[in-house]
Amino acid sequence: VEAPFADPFFELALLGRAEHGPLAERLLDEVGLDVEYRATGILRVARTEAERADLQRQYRWQSARGLAAEWVDSDDLGRREPLLSGVAGRLLAGGLWLADEGQVRSPRLVQALALAAAQRGARIMEGAWVVRLCVSGGRVTGVQTPSGTVGADSVVLAAGVWSPDLARGIDLEVPVQPVKGQVVSLRGLGKRPRQVIWSGECYLVPRPDGEVVLGATEEEGNYDARPTLAGLHRLTEAALEVVPAAGGFVVDGVWAGLRPAAPDRYPIIGWAPGVEGLFLATAHYRNGVLLGPLTGRRVADRILAGAPPGEFAPFGPDRFI
Ligand SMILES: Cc1cc2nc3c(=O)[nH]c(=O)nc-3n(C[C@H](O)[C@H](O)[C@H](O)COP(=O)(O)OP(=O)(O)OC[C@H]3O[C@@H](n4cnc5c(N)ncnc54)[C@H](O)[C@@H]3O)c2cc1C
Structure with a gap:
């Protein structure tokens, strides 16, 4: 759930999030596909005093709203996430631990939903361009x-x-309009985040099969859905600033997509x-x-x-x- 304020969109996002656990169970039951929904939590980290003030404001209103939100002091970040131990207390200004956040493997979710829809009589015409x-x-x-x-x-x-x-x-x-996003797929070779780590510029998502997803750029108005060197440079720079240990991760692949966005x-x-x-x-x-x-x-x-x-x-x- 990505919403900086307690507004109607945040409430909508909470409802959306609540759908995923039960849906994942139903899909596993009905079509035998694990969509890899996991409530691994998200650790949002602040790199500057301004980011720290912003995360603390979110911490206060999310706690007041009764949500699972915990403030982690800079010195304690390494205990929460061993991959941050080298920079905690030095480059990072604290973090917000959101235990109820989850992740799902979206291509698998689409595939499972399509199978379930077909079982109920839907006809899916793949490749049929309108x-x-x-x-x-x-x-x-x-x-x-x-x-x-x-x-x-x-x-x-x-x-x-x-x-x-x-x-x-x-x-x-x-x-x-499109807002293009580029992503790098990594393998930690034994080292990987315990939870999603999210800084202002990037996130690292540990998948159940060992993949670590590094995302994502924000490129407004760009219809070209191919990864670029500049995009990957921006992502790797942002990731290594927060998690220098990710420098040893192996690159498995890169991809990009177009987010449909209203003004x-x-x-x-x-x-x-x-x-x-x-x-x-x-x-x-x-x-x-x-x-x-x-x-x-x-x-x-x-x-x-x-x-x-x-x-x-x-x-x-x-x-x-
Ligand atoms: C890098 C990246 C990371 C993201 N991470 C997250 C995340 O963590 N959480 C999250 O909630 N969202 C995330 N998103 C956003 C999410 O992927 C989009 O919001 C979502 O895909 C939008 O779904 P959609 O079905 O509206 O559009 P799309 O996924 O773009 O699907 C539109 C479909 O319509 C088809 N189509 C278009 N025109 C025609 C036509 N004329 N005839 C037939 N078919 C047509 C296209 O081929 C396409 O299959 C991410 C996006 C990107 C790019």
Whole structure:
């Protein structure tokens, strides 16, 4: 949960987080895939006095909100995370330990959800590119693909950073831009973080299979989803400043992705104004994995049962369109 203030988005993120544990169990049961949901906790570290003041402010309001938040003094960081023992008390100004935070392997989660959906009768047409939304008399009637039209009473536009292209085809402006993120996949060779370590510029995530994920850059407006030398340089520099011991980690691979982001960085979830039957579910920015299961369930409730927006009310398209 990444929210610096106690606001409606933070409450939404908490609800999103609560979906993951039970969902992981159900998916293991139903399709036999472990999506690697683990409540490993996150240790946020401050490098400067300003970052320390900011984390302490978060510590105070999260504790007051009844959440698991613990302040770790600089000298104690090495005990909480042995990989930090070389820099604790020297380069770091303290940390915030958030024990309830978790992680999940997102490609596995998508795969498991697709299998579970198929078991319930969903037809997944992989590689079928939608070239146009079909609208007639102010109502959506389906989508057009190169191999034909797929008719539908309702269409969910969830095409990530490409959502605006499809919307523009029906004269709808959906203000979504890419924020590119680059990632390095590492192996610690016996040494690895006990928990997620997160500084202002990067994070290190220890996966159950020994992988350590180093992420992620923030590159606004960049549609090129390939890793670059400059991006990897920024990441490695940021990681080695906080965890010099990571210098001995072996590089397994690099990748990049495009986060779909609205101008205010909040999701856009709701019925498209002026086009009956078209539902927008996009702009999850840095939180699409966290919120995905909750968004999916609530979108289904709204389309199939006419449910009200509930906690998603502040995040409707009406704030832009
Ligand atoms: C480096 C990195 C790290 C991240 N870490 C986290 C994290 O720790 N936690 C978290 O919650 N989130 C994280 N995110 C964000 C998360 O990945 C996104 O918010 C999420 O993927 C958005 O999901 P989406 O389905 O809306 O869009 P996407 O994942 O972009 O999916 C859109 C899909 O639509 C398809 N599509 C587009 N146009 C068409 C078309 N015309 N026809 C058919 N299909 C089309 C695309 O091929 C794609 O498969 C991270 C992102 C990056 C890049």
